[in-house]
Amino acid sequence: ALLTDHTRLTKKSYDFIVVGGGTAGSVLANRLTEQPEVNVLVVEAGRSNIDGPDLDDIQVPYFVADIPASFDWNYTTVPQRALQNRTLAYPRGHVLGGSSSTNFMFYTRGSSDEFDRLARISGDEGWSWKAMLPYILKSETLTPPADDHNTTGQVDPAVHGKTGPVLTSLPGNASVLDSRVLQTTSELSEFPFNLDMNSGNPLGVGWLQSTIGHGVRSSAATAFLAQETINRKNLDVLIGTRVTRLLQTERKDGKPVFLGVELAQCDSGTKVQIRAKKEVILSAGSIGTPHILMLSGIGGEKELTRLGITTVVDAPDVGKHMQDHPWVPLQWQVNTTNTLETINRNPDIFNAAMAVYNATKQGVISNNPGGNQIGWFRLPPNSSVLSEFGDTTAGPLSPHFELTFGNSFLSFTEPVPATGNFMSMCVALVAPTSRGSVQLATTSVFDAPLIDPAFMQTPSDLATLTEAVKAAHRFAAASAWKDFIVTPFVEAVNTTTDVDIHAYITNLVTTFRHPMGTARMSTSEFGSGVVNSNLLVNGASGLRIVDASIFPHIFGAHLQAPVYAIAERASDLIKKEHGVPLLS
Numbered sequence: 298a299l300l301t302d303h304t305r306l307t308k309k310s311y312d313f314i315v316v317g318g319g320t321a322g323s324v325l326a327n328r329l330t331e332q333p334e335v336n337v338l339v340v341e342a343g344r345s346n347i348d349g350p351d352l353d354d355i356q357v358p359y360f361v362a363d364i365p366a367s368f369d370w371n372y373t374t375v376p377q378r379a380l381q382n383r384t385l386a387y388p389r390g391h392v393l394g395g396s397s398s399t400n401f402m403f404y405t406r407g408s409s410d411e412f413d414r415l416a417r418i419s420g421d422e423g424w425s426w427k428a429m430l431p432y433i434l435k436s437e438t439l440t441p442p443a444d445d446h447n448t449t450g451q452v453d454p455a456v457h458g459k460t461g462p463v464l465t466s467l468p469g470n471a472s473v474l475d476s477r478v479l480q481t482t483s484e485l486s487e488f489p490f491n492l493d494m495n496s497g498n499p500l501g502v503g504w505l506q507s508t509i510g511h512g513v514r515s516s517a518a519t520a521f522l523a524q525e526t527i528n529r530k531n532l533d534v535l536i537g538t539r540v541t542r543l544l545q546t547e548r549k550d551g552k553p554v555f556l557g558v559e560l561a562q563c564d565s566g567t568k569v570q571i572r573a574k575k576e577v578i579l580s581a582g583s584i585g586t587p588h589i590l591m592l593s594g595i596g597g598e599k600e601l602t603r604l605g606i607t608t609v610v611d612a613p614d615v616g617k618h619m620q621d622h623p624w625v626p627l628q629w630q631v632n633t634t635n636t637l638e639t640i641n642r643n644p645d646i647f648n649a650a651m652a653v654y655n656a657t658k659q660g661v662i663s664n665n666p667g668g669n670q671i672g673w674f675r676l677p678p679n680s681s682v683l684s685e686f687g688d689t690t691a692g693p694l695s696p697h698f699e700l701t702f703g704n705s706f707l708s709f710t711e712p713v714p715a716t717g718n719f720m721s722m723c724v725a726l727v728a729p730t731s732r733g734s735v736q737l738a739t740t741s742v743f744d745a746p747l748i749d750p751a752f753m754q755t756p757s758d759l760a761t762l763t764e765a766v767k768a769a770h771r772f773a774a775a776s777a778w779k780d781f782i783v784t785p786f787v788e789a790v791n792t793t794t795d796v797d798i799h800a801y802i803t804n805l806v807t808t809f810r811h812p813m814g815t816a817r818m819s820t821s822e823f824g825s826g827v828v829n830s831n832l833l834v835n836g837a838s839g840l841r842i843v844d845a846s847i848f849p850h851i852f853g854a855h856l857q858a859p860v861y862a863i864a865e866r867a868s869d870l871i872k873k874e875h876g877v878p879l880l881s
């Protein structure tokens with residue numbers, strides 16, 4: 298059942314309590330309750346994804362860039378030292394489905410190298426690409442694009458799922474950029490075409506796959522917590538409620554056992570305690586998970602003592618080593634009116650597009666406004682950045698940077714100009730070495746923690762993103778764009794020398810919203826982390842973490858697909874450990 302009040306909970310204790318009904322938490326809720334004898338409580342801080350007058354804002358693909366504050370945690374980072382002390386908005390989904398309900402819907406799995414590195418450094422072959430592919434496929438179904446066009450040559454159906462709950466699709470609305478992007482891939486050998494970036498080899502330019510099905514966003518909530526799942530008698534989903542801390546229920550074999558949670562709906566609200574019989578599973582995301590751990594006495598002793606919290610498990614890696622993808626926008630004014638600005642500035646055109654969408658779930662409103670193609674690239678083998686700093690990626694199939702191609706003025710740091718039509722590239726650093734943190738500001742879960750992605754703090758990050766900006770300029774200099782680009786947008790004009798580019802980066806870098814690593818796995822590379830390779834918290838019993846916080850290295854990918862994959866495998870690990878039969 299979907300509940301808004303703890304007094305309606307159907308049980309006093311549950312086999313499993315899942316903290317956070319987000320991307321990973323929704324998968325666990327669904328998979329664990331496939332067996333009727335297993336009961337599960339999900340506690341989600343945010344709102345429902347199916348109630349409210351404003352649901353279009355998270356369901357309609359075109360609205361993705363403008364998610365209202367009521368669906369978000371509305372975090373802000375601490376001043377970013379390498380970015381002239383700018384603070385950055387730091388969105389996270391505050392709704393069932395978590396960030397998968399509010400993200401840009403890019404569906405990218407990362408490279409086989411990245412999964413294989415995880416297997417190698419964790420000593421668990423189960424995380425390898427080969428072992429994870431069945432889980433990746435299990436979560437996904439590739440669906441036809443909204444306009445039902447023939448997708449031959451745009452995707453490899455053989456590497457996609459056919460029965461999974463998350464729906465993916467190719468762009469369903471042609472863009473004025475499409476032919477030019479493709480022409481550039483044949484014109485410039487450094488930007489080759491890749492039929493399917495989700496095959497394990499993402500390198501090159503390909504058609505964007507989005508978590509859109511039948512013209513509507515497909516989130517962890519629509520996919521894994523649909524009505525028939527919520528209606529299961531063995532599943533309670535309590536929304537609008539935060540887990541304030543984990544409860545130590547006993548000590549066993551010298552370890553604290555955390556088979557309970559404390560809940561509240563507001564800081565001054567009644568605190569309620571609920572017990573788990575088998576496990577508490579933290580899926581509160583890369584910010585929420587370390588926040589809750591530290592408030593429960595699981596963290597670095599020094600930091601906990603600073604706030605007067607008694608250390609129960611000394612785990613210095615909690616909240617540390619956070620990575621995220623920084624990016625800068627580049628825009629060019631173009632000589633067509635056939636860009637999204639025309640729709641956005643003219644209510645008649647916008648309303649006509651909405652009417653088409655409402656009647657058919659087709660047209661521009663059904664499409665990801667982020668663009669129709671994206672690309673992943675390595676620095677050239679003879680790059681001086683590589684010889685100076687070494688390779689920061691997982692291997693030869695893993696990218697250093699990403700370019701996305703959009704037919705509008707894309708930026709989170711600059712206002713959209715009132716006139717003119719634009720194309721944009723988002724230039725992202727996808728194998729960064731800077732590492733930040735999540736730290737406690739107070740002892741209440743209702744106060745935001747201090748979030749520091751520490752963007753651009755290493756020389757190699759600055760050098761690599763600089764090379765990526767130069768690559769974007771080379772892409773735009775291909776003859777395919779000659780009659781199309783009028784001039785670079787004024788801000789981007791002065792990006793010719795390295796010094797110019799450094800200043801541009803410092804002024805404009807922001808987040809791709811991919812924090813991870815704040816409760817990372819123990820590995821041969823980094824030593825003892827927060828969880829072991831089965832995702833159980835080291836030094837504790839009854840407690841597991843399943844979300845983006847467990848990754849020791851950031852993927853060269855937008856993170857939702859890797860999170861779906863680890864949550865699918867974790868569901869099986871949990872079932873096996875507790876003798877719950879796996880569905881064939």
Ligand SMILES: Cc1cc2nc3c(=O)[nH]c(=O)nc-3n(C[C@H](O)[C@H](O)[C@H](O)COP(=O)(O)OP(=O)(O)OC[C@H]3O[C@@H](n4cnc5c(N)ncnc54)[C@H](O)[C@@H]3O)c2cc1C
Pocket residue numbers: 316317318319320321322340341342343388389390391392393394395396397399400401402403404405538539540541580581582583585586589742809810811812843844845846854855856857858860
């Ligand atoms: C705006 C935005 C755009 C993005 N774009 C893309 C994209 O295009 N493609 C892509 O692949 N990835 C994208 N990402 C990243 C991707 O969505 C996330 O990496 C992924 O969804 C994280 O999954 P998770 O399970 O770790 O956390 P989440 O999905 O964030 O889930 C955590 C859940 O825990 C809940 N929670 C937190 N604290 C508590 C508490 N104390 N008590 C109860 N509940 C709590 C939260 O409300 C949330 O529902 C984007 C993210 C954002 C925010």
